[in-house]
Amino acid sequence: MPIDSPERGQAFGTKSNEHLSDLIAGKSVVVDYKKLDRYQRILGKVLLSGEDVNLEQVEAGLAWHYKRYEREQSPSDRVKYSDAELETRRLRVGLWRDPNPVPPWDYRQAEREHRKSLEPFMGKSTVRGAQ
Numbered sequence: 373m374p375i376d377s378p379e380r381g382q383a384f385g386t387k388s389n390e391h392l393s394d395l396i397a398g399k400s401v402v403v404d405y406k407k408l409d410r411y412q413r414i415l416g417k418v419l420l421s422g423e424d425v426n427l428e429q430v431e432a433g434l435a436w437h438y439k440r441y442e443r444e445q446s447p448s449d450r451v452k453y454s455d456a457e458l459e460t461r462r463l464r465v466g467l468w469r470d471p472n473p474v475p476p477w478d479y480r481q482a483e484r485e486h487r488k489s490l491e492p493f494m495g496k497s498t499v500r501g502a503q
Contacts, residue, residue, distance in 0.1 A: 374441035374453065375426045376476045377434060379483075383474070384467040388434035395425055406444070415441075417449075424449075430456040433466020436475055 377392075378385035396418065405416025418425040429435035430453055437453040445453065460468050467473045474482075 374438040374445055375430055375435040376438040377429060377436075378467060379476050379479055382476065382479050383470055384434060387466070388429065391432055391434050392425070392429060395428060396420055401425065424452075427452055427456060431460065433460040433463075433468050438477075440477075 377388040380386070380389070399420055402419045403414055403416040404419060405414045407415050409415050426435070427449075430437055437457040442450050442453070460466060
């Protein structure tokens with residue numbers, strides 16, 4: 373599973389989602405997985421006719437090889453995903469066209485911190501009616 377794609381609202385988020393949809397929409401896929409995340413979502417490798425769709429997302433420059441979980445990959449997959457990301461970075465494909473692409477895990481963290489910074493103001497109105 374170790375890929376992470378841009379979030380909605382993030383640069384290349386829509387493009388990544390569209391690319392994935394173009395690859396698999398209406399088709400039968402197999403998901404090879406061993407675990408669920410904390411939200412009970414399946415974390416796995418998507419296979420379409422034996423082809424690794426996750427790797428295709430990385431090769432298209434529309435997902436990161438998520439190094440945090442690379443130890444959960446087979447050694448050969450680890451090399452394929454790492455090489456694919458290095459090559460797309462070198463060629464400036466997809467999200468790598470951006471001089472400073474923000475990894476989705478950093479984007480999500482920044483979003484959480486932003487929401488948390490707004491908590492003291494939530495539910496408190498500072499607008500007063502005309503007197």
